[in-house]
Amino acid sequence: MTVNNTAYADLMAFQRETEALGQVAGRLGWDQETMMPRGAAEQRSEEMSAMEGVLHTRRTDPRIADWLAQAEAVDAVAAANLRHITRSYQRATKVPGALAQALARVTSRAQGIWAEARARDDVAAFLPTLAEVIRLRREEAQCLAQGGDLYDALIDDYEPGATAETLGRMFDAMRPRLVALRSAVLGASHQPAKLEGHFGQEAQMRMARDLASAFAYDWERGRLDLAVHPFSSGSGDDARITTRVVESDPFNCFYSTIHEVGHACYELGIDPDYRLTPLGAGVSMGVHESQSRIYENQLGRGRAFTGWMFDQMKGRFDGFGIPDADAFYGAVNRVQSGFIRTEADEVHYNLHVMLRFDLERALIRGDLAVGDLEAAWNDRFAADFGVTVDRPSQGMLQDVHWSVGLFGYFPTYTLGNVYAGCLNVALRKAVPDVDDHLARGDARPATAWLRENLQRHGGLYKPREVVALACGFEPSEGPLLDYLEAKFKAIYRL
Amino acid sequence: MTVNNTAYADLMAFQRETEALGQVAGRLGWDQETMMPRGAAEQRSEEMSAMEGVLHTRRTDPRIADWLAQAEAVDAVAAANLRHITRSYQRATKVPGALAQALARVTSRAQGIWAEARARDDVAAFLPTLAEVIRLRREEAQCLAQGGDLYDALIDDYEPGATAETLGRMFDAMRPRLVALRSAVLGASHQPAKLEGHFGQEAQMRMARDLASAFAYDWERGRLDLAVHPFSSGSGDDARITTRVVESDPFNCFYSTIHEVGHACYELGIDPDYRLTPLGAGVSMGVHESQSRIYENQLGRGRAFTGWMFDQMKGRFDGFGIPDADAFYGAVNRVQSGFIRTEADEVHYNLHVMLRFDLERALIRGDLAVGDLEAAWNDRFAADFGVTVDRPSQGMLQDVHWSVGLFGYFPTYTLGNVYAGCLNVALRKAVPDVDDHLARGDARPATAWLRENLQRHGGLYKPREVVALACGFEPSEGPLLDYLEAKFKAIYRL
Known part of the structure; x- marks a missing residue:
């Protein structure tokens, strides 16, 4: 100084x-x-x-x-x-x-x-x-x-700097393409196989630990435990993650783990000089979610990494009804109609968020009365998802957020997905052989690029700024939509 | 009001x-x-x-x-x-x-x-x-x-209210009887058998949990984990304990657990109205130690409870070289010459504490120079324990206490033992069939009496006052010494 x-x-x-x-x-x-x-x-x-x-x-x-x-x-x-x-x-x-x-x-x-x-x-x-x-x-x-x-x-x-207007414009551009994709995929004549079987808790947790290691989670500065709802917690040198186990559905545990590893790697990847300062934590919810989502989806649910996962699972679990790695990739990415956001696949997820965004904006602006919320939810759900909500626990009562006052939080989920779509393009350009590594169960080159180009900056730049800096272009919804359409049309042979 | x-x-x-x-x-x-x-x-x-x-x-x-x-x-x-x-x-x-x-x-x-x-x-x-x-x-x-x-x-x-003078007078009365008992026991022609074998960590931890349950540890308000040095922690509705596992010596784990259960039961037994007030925690180190010690020694190492433990161990561990419950009782209570306080048996333990008490009092009063501490320690050890300290890590460097400034803490260990000796007399008078329950692995009647007569008061009375109230007599070293002499003379057939 x-x-x-x-x-x-x-x-x-x-x-x-x-x-x-x-x-x-x-x-x-x-x-x-x-x-x-x-x-x-x-x-x-x-x-x-x-x-x-x-x-x-x-x-x-x-x-x-x-x-x-x-x-x-x-x-x-x-x-x-x-x-x-x-x-x-x-x-x-x-x-x-x-x-x-x-x-x-x-x-x-x-x-x-x-x-x-x-x-x-x-x-x-x-x-x-x-x-x-x-x-x-x-x-x-x-x-x-x-x-x-x-x-x-x-x-x-x-999400400092974001506004309902820009988010709303982006969501409006996304919605028709997602609704169309959803409809095409669910109507496709080819449907991927489903994972079947029983997957013991201890074996799932061992696999979860190996997945975290594959994504370079630093066990010296973190730990993995069970929780009812998976979350990550802590900054600096102590960023812990949790997961859950459903014995009929190991993907729940595995992808919750990879998702939380993404959050934790962001925290652990910040420049150590920023520890215990305002710069020493993830800069916004949207950027945080971009890290958890790119780990979980663009990397963890890709054909390369799921190929390695298939081999791992063969050695650890008894026959689970999937013949080969291609079918396994399909099973991981199976699109299913459903009411619950937290269980939604990549195609449905953002439609859930947009529904909440429009409704909560109307509630806060005073354009929607609380008494009309259930009808508004159910109408919108039928329009976007093509199914009728059968009971409120599957509808407007499903999320905790509004009860604890979290209004304005939902849109950051989709913003994170959009950022992840952009970062995925930039990552693959910068590290062209990333899939070769992922196919061997090694996400470290991907994590290293994300750390160097985004994570290490912590709170130094503004949220959108740091994503643009990492990508080399202004973030938009295009890359995410292109990625989703290409991926799911291939899987569903459309 | x-x-x-x-x-x-x-x-x-x-x-x-x-x-x-x-x-x-x-x-x-x-x-x-x-x-x-x-x-x-x-x-x-x-x-x-x-x-x-x-x-x-x-x-x-x-x-x-x-x-x-x-x-x-x-x-x-x-x-x-x-x-x-x-x-x-x-x-x-x-x-x-x-x-x-x-x-x-x-x-x-x-x-x-x-x-x-x-x-x-x-x-x-x-x-x-x-x-x-x-x-x-x-x-x-x-x-x-x-x-x-x-x-x-x-x-x-x-230990509010205690003074070096009263403690010193008590310790001086104890020392010759303990030195004599130690000497008689080590020289006895009958020596109890030693436990031999390998005791796996998981089986030890399962047994530790069952021991904690036997002593009525409230799992709804506590938990058991591993730590390098066992300790208990927390007051009110969250009193957790830790233990450690040595695979050649399960008694280390089992008695550390029972000891910490004693501390935790004290905290959990305090009147819930005192929670998060100055009365809502154990009143002094000495009274705290009286609870851990009576659980560990007078109850946990007694003939009745060790009989139940022997049956439990037979079902859980492979042959460990002990033929019957009497021999097991001897193995649990085996007296061994040794340098380390934390590994000492009931006969040696208080001699360790008295040594530290005399030395630290002299250090604080300025009667002993730091440079003369090692020689003073070694001389005293030879006099009381009959063996020569072979290296400082077995002598004056063994305990962490002085390095963290804990002067005045050591005597509360022996004070706790003295209080435990008194409470044991009162407990057995009030609950004459306590051994019948202990022989069935049920320490709940003992815990219930201690809770009702001592634990529930928390910080309401002064330390010595609450022990006297529970006992119905003024506490002194007599009951502890009588108990030790009777117990070990019987085991060693003296």
Whole structure:
């Protein structure tokens, strides 16, 4: 540094402790989903709430404003740090404490009410709570938007810089091609075989570990455990993943694992100099999802890698009704009509997201009443998926997101897929023999390219910026759609 | 409450969050020893240090003094809470921040230096650091003692109310009887058989789980994992235990488990109304150790319970060279000359503690120079144990305690044994058929009596007070010595 910049140094020292405490809170969440004894739940919620209190106090500490006013950025790293801290401080201070507390209280209760409503297929039991969550999130969005679009203000939490308008335009371009592809594939005369059999938990977990290793997951700085819903957690030198086991369907475990490895490799691939700073974590949900998706789909579900997987499975599991590697590739990529987003294949997945995007945008903007949500969901589902939702747990009650106030989060899933489509083109251009390696069960060259060109930057660039930098072109939905059409038309012999 | 006592309510609300954050820090320590990936160590130390910073700030918060000045105790629970908070606040504020930080820094570094010195049997490499730790702890003791005895001030951290004088008088009464018993037992013509064989890790862990269940460990509020050094961790509804496995010596795993179950049952047995308050944890190290020791020794190593264990082991492990339950009881309780405290049997254990007590008291009082410590240790060891220490890793370098500044902690181990001896007498008087249950592998009646008479009180009474209340008599060393002499003279046919 060329100037006497103690304000920046003081700010960063303070921020470093906050980041460390954020990691502690994250680890507590990991523990809750993997290790915590069941009877500890009530006490744990007090522990979490005390940690959140500590973090909130630090994030709104008035000294931050003073430091920000005096700090000077002497290089790009410092500029990015100040940008992130400013953003986070403004986010935290724009929302009154009472509103933040009300949101925390209501969403924490709402999750339980939603789970019960889903179990009983009882929409009416959930609607008043959902209405309250939306009311509070709208109120919060008003504080954040300061006159701008309410839904944009919420998206900005997960995908800085993205707007409903640009996302909506992109989704509108994607939807007809995906609906057409879906329809063609499901109507094709050739249908791939289905995996059949029983796949024991221990053998699945051993295979999951080998898959993680194939994708260069760093076991010295991570671990794999079981959880009800797979997730990844932690930044810096401690990025853990979880998976689940369904004994009739090993792909659930295997692709959940590869997906979470993608998230974790992103965190572990960030420049170590950024550890415990605002640059030391994935830059946005969309970019994060691009990493999990390219590992899972473009790499993990490709013909090359599934060929290796087929050989591995032959040695580990008894006959599972698939004659050869080509049929196995088909089985992995089998397209099936279904109601549930988290179980959807590559063709259906983005249609699920777009449905939620349009509905939640309308809810937040006040264009759709909560009471009309179920009908709107079911109409849209019939139009895009060609099937009628038979019960709300298969429809508007299927996802936890809205109950915990996650509005503006869904579109980042598809944005991640779009980014993955772009990165896949650039990766294959830069590493032309990537499939030769994948065919031997070695995704390390792919991981190395992603690390070098995207992952290592952490929060240094803005989300869209870092994807464009890695790709060498402006990201758009084209590459993803081209990839999906080529892949599934080949598999379905269309 | 009959008075308008908002100061007390405010203080307790603040304290509750501090207790919750203390639990979080404890869980982070558990994670570090059981789950953390190796490469996360450096980052973890920053996370821990940030948590310690938060806790220190809260423990020295000046509002505590105001609240304490205004708060009124309307009942015994409130009085005990105020006593604990006053004590903790005074402890935290008497020691200047700079000294506390220096101690944290030096002891954190010293632990590594000690480990390396022990590995290389290099006393000289450890002495300068040990001298520095002692210098800082003496300085701290001067702040705490305010004119009183320095060593007493340190003991008070672990065993409020205990003093070197009363402990020393008790130990002096014990030492000759233990030295004589040791000598008689080792010289006896009958020597019990030794367990021989290989005991696989999985089978040991299954047995460990069954042992924990036999002692009524609540799996809904705890869990068992592997760690290098067994420990228990957490209070309230989340009290976890760890054990270790040595495949040639299953007793290591089994009795470590029962020992830690004792600690955890104490925490889990505390009145749930005290959760996340100063009363919601074990009241002192000595009382804590009384629970782990009575579970491990008076109950777990008794003839009744080992009879059940023998039957269990026959069904689980291949022949291990023990013909019958009586011989098994002898094998469990085999007395062996040895250098290492943590591997010592019931006869030798307290002699180890007394040696450390006398030496550390002399170090803190300034009566023994660090340079003379090795010779003093070796002389004392030869006198009490009849063998010559062959290398420092078997002598003064064996324990981690002094490197991390734990002076005044050792005596609580023997105090715990003494309390366990007293509680054993009272328990057997109150539950005369306890051995009939233990012989069927059921320690629940014993656990139930301990919970009702001691564990549930948590921090309500003072340490010695709660033991006396449970026993119905003033605790002394007599019952422990009587028990040891009777038990080992019978086993060794003296």
